[in-house]
Amino acid sequence: MNTHKYEHPLFPVVNYMLLTLFAALALIPFLIVLSGSFMDEKEIILHGIRLIPEHYTFNAYQYIFQQNTGLFRSYGVTIFVTVVGTAVSVLVTGALSYVISVKQVKLRDALSFFVYFTMLFNGGMIPWYILCVKYLQMKNSIWALILPMLVNPFYIFLMRSYFKGIPEALRESGIIDGAGEMRVFLRIILPISAPILATISLFYMLAYWNDFYLALFFVDKAELIPLQYHLYRILSTLNYIASATTGEGSAVAQNIILPSESVRLATTILTIGPIIFVYPFIQKHFIKGITIGAVKG
Amino acid sequence: MHTEVTSSTAGPDRKVHHRNRVAAKGRPSGTIADLFKNRSLYLMGLPGVLYFMIFSYLPMVGIVIAFKDYNVIDGIFGSKFIGFNNFEFLIKSRDIYRITFNTLFLNALFILFGTLFQVGIALLLNEVYAKWFKKIAQSALLLPFFISWVVVGVFVYYIFATDTGLMNGILTGIGLHPIDWYTHSQYWPTILTITYIWKWAGYGSIIYLAAIVGIDQQMYESALIDGCSKWQLIRYITLPSIMPTIMILTLLAIGRIFYGDFGMIFNIVKNNVILFGTTDVIDTYVYRSFQGSGGGIGSIGMGSAAGALQSFLGFITILIANAAVRKYNQDYALY
Numbered sequence: 036m037n038t039h040k041y042e043h044p045l046f047p048v049v050n051y052m053l054l055t056l057f058a059a060l061a062l063i064p065f066l067i068v069l070s071g072s073f074m075d076e077k078e079i080i081l082h083g084i085r086l087i088p089e090h091y092t093f094n095a096y097q098y099i100f101q102q103n104t105g106l107f108r109s110y111g112v113t114i115f116v117t118v119v120g121t122a123v124s125v126l127v128t129g130a131l132s133y134v135i136s137v138k139q140v141k142l143r144d145a146l147s148f149f150v151y152f153t154m155l156f157n158g159g160m161i162p163w164y165i166l167c168v169k170y171l172q173m174k175n176s177i178w179a180l181i182l183p184m185l186v187n188p189f190y191i192f193l194m195r196s197y198f199k200g201i202p203e204a205l206r207e208s209g210i211i212d213g214a215g216e217m218r219v220f221l222r223i224i225l226p227i228s229a230p231i232l233a234t235i236s237l238f239y240m241l242a243y244w245n246d247f248y249l250a251l252f253f254v255d256k257a258e259l260i261p262l263q264y265h266l267y268r269i270l271s272t273l274n275y276i277a278s279a280t281t282g283e284g285s286a287v288a289q290n291i292i293l294p295s296e297s298v299r300l301a302t303t304i305l306t307i308g309p310i311i312f313v314y315p316f317i318q319k320h321f322i323k324g325i326t327i328g329a330v331k332g
Numbered sequence: 333m334h335t336e337v338t339s340s341t342a343g344p345d346r347k348v349h350h351r352n353r354v355a356a357k358g359r360p361s362g363t364i365a366d367l368f369k370n371r372s373l374y375l376m377g378l379p380g381v382l383y384f385m386i387f388s389y390l391p392m393v394g395i396v397i398a399f400k401d402y403n404v405i406d407g408i409f410g411s412k413f414i415g416f417n418n419f420e421f422l423i424k425s426r427d428i429y430r431i432t433f434n435t436l437f438l439n440a441l442f443i444l445f446g447t448l449f450q451v452g453i454a455l456l457l458n459e460v461y462a463k464w465f466k467k468i469a470q471s472a473l474l475l476p477f478f479i480s481w482v483v484v485g486v487f488v489y490y491i492f493a494t495d496t497g498l499m500n501g502i503l504t505g506i507g508l509h510p511i512d513w514y515t516h517s518q519y520w521p522t523i524l525t526i527t528y529i530w531k532w533a534g535y536g537s538i539i540y541l542a543a544i545v546g547i548d549q550q551m552y553e554s555a556l557i558d559g560c561s562k563w564q565l566i567r568y569i570t571l572p573s574i575m576p577t578i579m580i581l582t583l584l585a586i587g588r589i590f591y592g593d594f595g596m597i598f599n600i601v602k603n604n605v606i607l608f609g610t611t612d613v614i615d616t617y618v619y620r621s622f623q624g625s626g627g628g629i630g631s632i633g634m635g636s637a638a639g640a641l642q643s644f645l646g647f648i649t650i651l652i653a654n655a656a657v658r659k660y661n662q663d664y665a666l667y
Contacts, residue, residue, distance in 0.1 A: 043561075043562065046459070046562055047459070050456050050459050050460065051460070051465065053456055054453075054456050054457065054460065054465075054469045055469070057453060057456075057469070057473060057533070058468065058469045058472035058473055059472075060530070061472045061473050061475060061476055061530065061533070061534065062472050062475065064476075064487035064490075064491065064530075065475070065487075067487075067490060067491070067498055068486060068487060068490060071490060079496055080495070080496065082501070083493075083495060083496045083497060083498065083500065083501040084490050084493075084496055084497065084498055084501070085498075085501065086498075127379045127380050127383065128380065130376040130377060130379065130380060131376075131377045131379070131380030131381065133376065133377075134373050134374065134376055134377035135377070137370075137373060139370060139373075140366070140370055140373055140374070141362065141363060141366035141370070142363065142366065142367075142374075146377065146381070149381070149384065150380075150384060153384050153388035153389070154650075155647055155650050155651065155654075156392065156643065156646075156647045156650075157388060157391065157392065157643060157646075158388075158390075158391030158392040158393070158394050158395050158643065159391065159395065159618065159636075159639035159640065159642060159643050160615065160618050160619060160639055161394075161397060161618060161621070161622060161632065161635055161636045161639050162390075162391040162392075162393075162394025162395055162397055162408070162636075162639075163387070163391040163394070164622070164623075165394060165397070165407075165408060166386075166387075166390055166391055166394060169404070169407060170407075171386075182383075182387070183387055185383050185387075186380055186383045186384065188384070191380070215372055216370075216372040216373050216376065217372060217376060220376060241478060244480075245478075245479070245480035245481075245482075246480075247480060247481070247482045247595070247599075248594070248595060252623070263480045263482045263483075264482075266482050266483065266486070267482045267485075267599070270482070270485065270486060270489070271602060271603075296496060299486070300486075300490070303483055303486045306480075306482075306483060307479060307483055310478050310479070311475075314471075314475065314478065315471075318471060318474065321474070321477075322470075322474075322538055325535060325538045325539060326538060326539065326542045
């Protein structure tokens with residue numbers, strides 16, 4: 036559409052300037068933390084964090100790689116949770132969505148409502164927590180980082196509408212050829228559903244990678260602490276220090292700073308690093324997922 | 333209600349029902365026969381069903397804890413029933429007014445300004461003709477969506493920290509006095525709103541941009557022939573055309589207005605009691621009633637009463653919002 040011929044000459048200039056500004060504002064927090072992670076500890080404490088530091092140093096990264104701060108063990112936990120969690124989530128979500136998409140299943144509307152109702156009403160944090168800890172005994176179990184967020188009801192409906200678009204004849208021909216329902220699902224339905232599988236997998240992956248919530252509730256054993264919760268823990272003293280305004284308070288605070296500011300910043304960078312690294316490759320799947328999600332729901 | 337209508341009016345469905353009935357002839361009842369006939373399909377759905385049974389439906393039963401004097405040993409069902417006592421305490425403490433106000437007020441700010449920026453950025457992106465620029469701008473704007481709230485907490489901290497933060501560095505740099513952000517609660521609704529805009533601007537603008545791209549181009553062509561200006565095109569064609577999307581997303585967000593963003597508030601405010609006046613929402617309050625130190629209210633009874641109130645008020649508003657969406661546009665109703 037050539038609408039640009041008719042516009043005010045200043046319009047595109049203002050437009051590009053505004054978008055450049057917004058894009059810069061979106062990136063600035065990343066950049067200050069990145070440059071802060073290369074700053075000298077003294078410089079941070081004396082002058083505060085800066086976009087362009089006077090000196091660059093790798094001290095913070097060196098510290099993390101040499102000392103055992105627990106970061107790498109947390110990497111292991113998060114990678115396990117993300118890989119296993121995503122695989123199980125996608126299978127369980129896919130299977131249930133498929134079942135409620137097959138017309139032959141009489142209870143499919145009842146099952147849809149069963150899933151849908153959980154999006155309308157929930158028991159809240161306390162009953163959920165007591166259930167998991169007291170009745171399911173999930174405290175300090177690796178499964179506590181996966182099972183409570185195994186299925187997102189919203190994705191059930193996204194996948195259901197995708198499966199509904201697959202001709203039923205495909206399933207029926209598989210059955211006629213003697214394959215079981217499970218085999219049809221795994222061998223025929225899933226392979227032709229690659230686009231939705233990719234999108235849903237990536238959404239689950241991001242959720243597992245970024246989760247701190249389950250660890251906050253269920254984990255305090257060092258070997259089970261995932262990445263985000265590790266970062267949370269080394270930061271949790273920060274705000275206390277920030278709010279201690281009295282001279283005495285900050286003096287005490289300065290003595291207990293360990294790990295230092297720059298190590299915290301470097302840990303943050305190492306936490307988001309993998310996401311930034313894969314971002315160019317996964318971005319388009321997310322854009323697609325966000326768009327179909329909006330159309331459907 | 334809606335489901336019955338669809339299943340009884342859809343043609344192919346009825347045929348299937350009929351076929352099932354024929355197949356089930358001589359068996360005790362239709363549903364049981366179907367469970368047996370399609371057992372392998374139902375079995376495939378079982379793990380998902382179990383998940384919702386355990387992690388969604390069982391906690392619903394657990395809401396009775398709000399009417400009990402809970403102690404860990406007796407558990408939810410063994411503890412003593414005390415009627416509405418927990419709710420009375422909650423109201424007497426006046427906490428409920430503060431946390432309900434904060435939840436509603438912050439969410440209202442998020443919905444209003446979030447939508448404004450998301451739609452605005454979508455409109456701006458739609459006018460960009462250089463593909464590379466559009467791609468870069470969109471990538472930058474979407475990046476915050478990928479970041480956990482823990483990391484966002486780091487970002488906010490290093491922008492607003494009193495001694496080490498970027499903001500005070502800038503303020504002193506231009507000759508102004510630094511501000512003690514973390515000891516003044518009045519700044520935080522604004523800071524949280526800006527954070528919300530920052531995190532969701534890219535995500536929301538993708539949705540609105542998709543809606544804009546879907547607009548019938550002929551409308552623009554005829555408007556241009558009539559001599560409309562760019563502003564008029566936006567005002568009289570683009571905005572009205574994406575209004576259904578704006579309305580529906582806003583209504584769905586209003587439906588969840590009683591739910592505070594726990595991850596956000598908890599990671600940005602943490603245990604800073606000084607800021608609770610403007611930032612403490614129902615979810616963070618409930619959390620502190622049974623977990624964590626620093627500003628803990630130390631009463632699981634009051635916390636579970638607040639949680640139960642949230643569940644019921646949230647349920648009612650979601651129902652109303654969904655009904656409004658359905659009335660507004662049948663196609664967009666999720667169910």
